[in-house]
Amino acid sequence: MMLDIIIYLAFFLAIALSYGIICLGLNLQWGQTGLFNVGVAGFVAIGAYVSALLTTPEAAQRFGGFDWPIWGGWIAGALAAALASVLTGAVALRLRADYLAISTFGIATTIHLVALNAESLTGGPFGIAFIPRLFAGLESEPMKFNFLNFLFVAAISAGVYGGLEILMRSPWGRVLRAIREDEVAAVSLGKNATSFRLQAFALGGAIMGLGGALQAHLIGFIAPENYLPTLTFQVWAMLIIGGSGNNRGALLGAVAVWGLWSLSGAVLSGFVPAEHQARVAALRIVLIGVVLAGVLLVRPRGILGEKILVSRFLRE
Amino acid sequence: MNLQFLADGLVMGAMIGLGAIGVTLTYAILRFANFAHGEFIAWGAYIALALTGVVGAIAVDKSSTFGSLSFGWPIILAAAVAAVLTGGLAVALDLCLFSRLRNRGNAIVMVIASFGASLALRNLLEFLFTSQPAYFSQKIQMAIPIGAGIRITPDQLFLLGLTMVLFILVDSFMVHSASGRAMRAVAENPTLAKISGVNVDKVIRTTWMLGGALACAAGIMVGLTVQVRPYMGFDLLLPLFAAAILGGIGSVRGAVAGGLIVGISEALAVRLVGADYRAAIAFLILVTVLMFRPAGLFGVRP
Numbered sequence: 001m002m003l004d005i006i007i008y009l010a011f012f013l014a015i016a017l018s019y020g021i022i023c024l025g026l027n028l029q030w031g032q033t034g035l036f037n038v039g040v041a042g043f044v045a046i047g048a049y050v051s052a053l054l055t056t057p058e059a060a061q062r063f064g065g066f067d068w069p070i071w072g073g074w075i076a077g078a079l080a081a082a083l084a085s086v087l088t089g090a091v092a093l094r095l096r097a098d099y100l101a102i103s104t105f106g107i108a109t110t111i112h113l114v115a116l117n118a119e120s121l122t123g124g125p126f127g128i129a130f131i132p133r134l135f136a137g138l139e140s141e142p143m144k145f146n147f148l149n150f151l152f153v154a155a156i157s158a159g160v161y162g163g164l165e166i167l168m169r170s171p172w173g174r175v176l177r178a179i180r181e182d183e184v185a186a187v188s189l190g191k192n193a194t195s196f197r198l199q200a201f202a203l204g205g206a207i208m209g210l211g212g213a214l215q216a217h218l219i220g221f222i223a224p225e226n227y228l229p230t231l232t233f234q235v236w237a238m239l240i241i242g243g244s245g246n247n248r249g250a251l252l253g254a255v256a257v258w259g260l261w262s263l264s265g266a267v268l269s270g271f272v273p274a275e276h277q278a279r280v281a282a283l284r285i286v287l288i289g290v291v292l293a294g295v296l297l298v299r300p301r302g303i304l305g306e307k308i309l310v311s312r313f314l315r316e
Numbered sequence: 317m318n319l320q321f322l323a324d325g326l327v328m329g330a331m332i333g334l335g336a337i338g339v340t341l342t343y344a345i346l347r348f349a350n351f352a353h354g355e356f357i358a359w360g361a362y363i364a365l366a367l368t369g370v371v372g373a374i375a376v377d378k379s380s381t382f383g384s385l386s387f388g389w390p391i392i393l394a395a396a397v398a399a400v401l402t403g404g405l406a407v408a409l410d411l412c413l414f415s416r417l418r419n420r421g422n423a424i425v426m427v428i429a430s431f432g433a434s435l436a437l438r439n440l441l442e443f444l445f446t447s448q449p450a451y452f453s454q455k456i457q458m459a460i461p462i463g464a465g466i467r468i469t470p471d472q473l474f475l476l477g478l479t480m481v482l483f484i485l486v487d488s489f490m491v492h493s494a495s496g497r498a499m500r501a502v503a504e505n506p507t508l509a510k511i512s513g514v515n516v517d518k519v520i521r522t523t524w525m526l527g528g529a530l531a532c533a534a535g536i537m538v539g540l541t542v543q544v545r546p547y548m549g550f551d552l553l554l555p556l557f558a559a560a561i562l563g564g565i566g567s568v569r570g571a572v573a574g575g576l577i578v579g580i581s582e583a584l585a586v587r588l589v590g591a592d593y594r595a596a597i598a599f600l601i602l603v604t605v606l607m608f609r610p611a612g613l614f615g616v617r618p
Contacts, residue, residue, distance in 0.1 A: 036424045038351070038431060091603055095610050098349040101427050102557045103606065105351070106599035109554055117592040229550075233435050236428060279446050282439035289436030296429055297416055 003143065010146040012262060013255070014153045018215045020254035021157050023238045024164055024247055025207030031245035031306065032168060033200040034180035036101045039088070040208060040235045042108030045115060045227035046084050047077035047209025048216035052128045053121075055217075059130075062123050070132055074213045081209020082202045084111075089201040094194055108232065115224040127223025131216050149218060156214065157251065160207060164247050176200050230285060234261065237292045245306030252303060257288065321583040323466045327541060329579020330479040334534035335552055336559035336571035337486060338527025344503035344566030345523045346418070348426040352409065353531060353556060354549030355437035360402035360532025361539040361548060362445055365452060367394035387453055387471070387540065395536050399529040406528030407521055409433060415520075434550065441546040449543040452536075475537050482533060483572050486526070490568050495522050503566050551595070555582070558598040562605050564612030573613060577601070 022044055029035040037043075051073030058065025068076075084107065092103035115122045122128070134152055138145040167173050178186040179193045187193050216222045234257060242253020264284045272280045295302060335357055342350045371390040413433060417426050459467035490496035495518075501509040502519045510516050531549075538548050559578045563570020578598055585597045605612060 034424070036427060038427075091606050095606060097424055098343070098427060099561070099606060099610070101351075101424070102349055102561070102602065105557075106554055106602055110596045110599050113593055113596055230435065233431065236431065240428065279443055282442035285439040286436045286443070289432045289439070292432040293413055293429060293436070296425060296432075297413070300420070300425070 007142050007146050010150040012258070014146070014150040014218055015215070016255045016258040017150075017153045017157045017251070018211055018218060019235065019238060019258055020211075020251040021153075021160055021214060022208050022211035022235050023242070023250040023254045024157070024160050025204040025211065026235055026239050027204075027244060027247055027250040028164060028207065029201055029204035031239065031250070032173065032180065033176045033197060033204075034097075035093070035197060035201050035204075036097060037104045037201075037204070038101045038229075038232060039104030039106075039108030039111075041227040041229060041231040042104070042111040043081045043084060043205045043208040044212035044215075044231065044235075045108075045111050045224075046081045047074075047212030048222050048227075049077075049115060049122060049128070050080040050209070051077035051213035052131045052216050052222055055132050056128060056130055059123070059128075062119065062128075063121050070134065070217055073217075074210055077213035078206040078210040081212070082206035085202045085205025086198060089198045093197050093201065105229075108227075108229065112224055112227055115227065122224075125224060127221060127226075128216075129221045131220050131222065133217055133220045153214060153218065156210075160210070161247050161251065164207075168247070172196075172199075233285070233292075234258075234288065237288050239302075240292055241295050241302055243302030243304035243306065246302070246304045249302055249304035249306075256303070260291070261288065318587070319464050319466050321587040322580065323462075323468045323472070324586075325580030325583030326576065327468075327472045327476060327537075327579070328583060329576035330476055331534045331537045331541075331575075332552065332555045332559050332579050333572040333575025334479060334482065334530045334537070335549075335556045336563065336575045337568050338531050339556045340560040340563065340565055340567060340571040341499070341503075341523050341527055343560060345499055345519065346414070346426075348414075348423045348430065349557065351427065351431040351553065352434040352437060353527065354551075354553040355434050355441075356402055356406055356528050356531035357535040357538065357549035357552060358441055358544075358546055359405055359437065359535070359549075360398055360528070361535030361544045362441060362450075363401050364391070364394045364398035364532065364536045365450055365539065365544055367397055368452060370394075391452060391536075391540075395533070398536070399532040402532035402535075403525035403528035406524035406531075409437075410520065410524050434553075438546055438550055445546065447546055449545045450539075451543055452540050469541075471540055475540065479533075479537070482530070483568075486530070487568055489526075495519070499523060500566075554595060554602070555579075555598040558602040558605070561610075562601060562612055564614040567612070567614035570612055570614035 022040065026037060026040055029037050053064050054066045054068040054076055055070055055073040056064055057067055088103055088107050089100075092100040116125055118124070133139070135145055135148045138148065175186065175191050175196050179191065179196055183193050238253035238257040239250055240253070241257055242251070243249025261284065264287060268277060268280055268284065335353065338356065339350060339353050342348070342353070368390050371393050413429050414426055417429055457469040457471055459469045461467050490500065498509070498514045498519050499522060501512070501514055502516055506516060534552075535549065538544075538552070542548075555575075555578050559574030560571050561574070562577060563572070563574030578601055581601060582594055582597045586594055
């Protein structure tokens with residue numbers, strides 16, 4: 001029993017941290033640069049699907065069978081998500097801020113449609129199964145398997161976190177915040193605001209794609225219904241609750257919201273009769289929505305909030 | 317080529333236009349893209365459906381309908397009350413959520429809040445009414461030929477006429493009435509409007525009321541011609557935005573024209589490539605407008 005709980009905890013944290021990586025990508029876009037992305041699910045889906053298609057063995061009903069190594073799939077997934085971000089950003093970033101929101105919402109809807117309908121490419125509504133899992137040889141030993149997976153995801157999220165922290169303190173990171181705070185001032189100092197925004201948007205998209213790819217290989221199966229606007233909403237809730245603008249807040253929010261989500265799911269399956277479960281499941285999303293609205297109203301900076309970052313040479 | 321898509325597109329476009337008026341007005345006056353607008357459509361339809369049941373239970377003659385239409389007085393009565401209630405829902409949401417965020421000066425936070433509100437409202441509907449589709453009437457209507465190979469049901473014809481009347485009413489309200497003038501003034505320059513004595517709070521309430529009521533009308537139309545589902549409004553959201561931006565933010569006529577263009581394009585696409593990618597058409601239109609004419613057809617500001 002105790003052992004089961006520890007195994008579950010390792011699995012839970014691995015999934016939560018994979019959301020944390022996606023959330024770090026959103027923090028770069030929104031928290032640092034002020035870019036509003038309502039299509040998180042779409043960019044995550046691109047990462048997951050590209051990586052899954054490249055790494056899975058041949059399947060009769062769809063395109064594929066490349067048998068790439070897992071890391072190759074991840075890099076390709078991240079690059080594909082970055083490319084999609086650049087294309088979306090190129091159309092919408094030069095216009096008013098809400099247009100980016102609407103465009104990203106549109107692209108996520110379109111990506112979901114492709115995942116659902118282009119059966120020969122994406123497997124259609126049944127999704128893609130048999131995605132190679134990390135440490136697959138150890139699957140018979142759940143303790144080792146789950147712990148190694150957890151450690152691996154933790155290492156990757158630590159890497160992404162560390163890289164972003166360095167970037168945020170670099171001149172590049174300062175320009176992003178300068179543009180967010182006062183675009184006119186930043187432009188008058190010779191910074192090309194659109195270009196910097198596009199870079200941040202693309203890098204954030206790549207990180208989301210990486211998170212999506214990682215998740216796909218953690219679970220071993222993906223389907224279009226994993227990439228609905230609910231996912232976008234969860235990631236947003238993670239960032240706002242954890243504290244947007246703060247990378248540690250993004251990770252903390254991911255664990256907190258995923259915990260709330262899993263806990264409400266457990267309560268649901270434990271206490272609600274089977275015939276009402278689908279219906280009451282909708283209340284979980286209402287719960288997250290109410291928590292998000294409450295945080296926006298009562299504590300807009302989230303749990304941790306943004307730290308004021310200055311150049312490391314200016315620290316006392 | 318069969319011209320049936322024109323009739324289907326017109327009916328769809330009328331519904332999109334009704335919803336897009338609310339989107340374009342909230343966008344122009346409150347200055348944010350309201351992702352919860354689709355939920356007003358769904359809530360409006362469910363409120364009307366519930367009220368129709370209540371009215372139908374009280375009514376003496378349960379089976380009376382208008383001529384060859386599939387519905388009668390109960391729906392008309394329910395629709396009128398539901399429109400007011402949906403407007404009230406929009407005002408209430410503004411009071412609880414948006415009005416408190418408005419003064420912080422960051423419009424994008426309002427967009428996040430509206431996105432959250434949209435999911436919460438939609439899932440609340442799913443909890444209350446389940447995700448099973450519901451119908452206003454179980455009667456099956458025969459489509460009647462009106463020439464050029466086009467068939468249309470009496471319900472659709474009636475609803476098209478009703479939408480025309482609503483469009484003309486809203487347009488003349490915006491152009492001629494004092495409230496409409498005040499709304500346009502706030503859209504143009506809120507500070508100047510305020511110091512000229514315009515009651516901005518009242519303008520905001522009117523905007524939500526009008527947007528909510530029209531969304532309810534759109535919801536009832538979708539309910540009568542297709543079905544009532546919790547996702548009905550959310551599925552329309554992208555077409556609504558596409559129509560509002562295509563028409564030009566703040567323009568009621570633009571929203572209507574945009575709605576018709578989006579509706580007819582969708583119907584044409586369904587005819588040519590099938591229904592699978594229907595929802596992507598609105599996105600294509602949106603991207604094209606943003607690339608080549610971000611101000612839209614009737615808009616002035618970029």
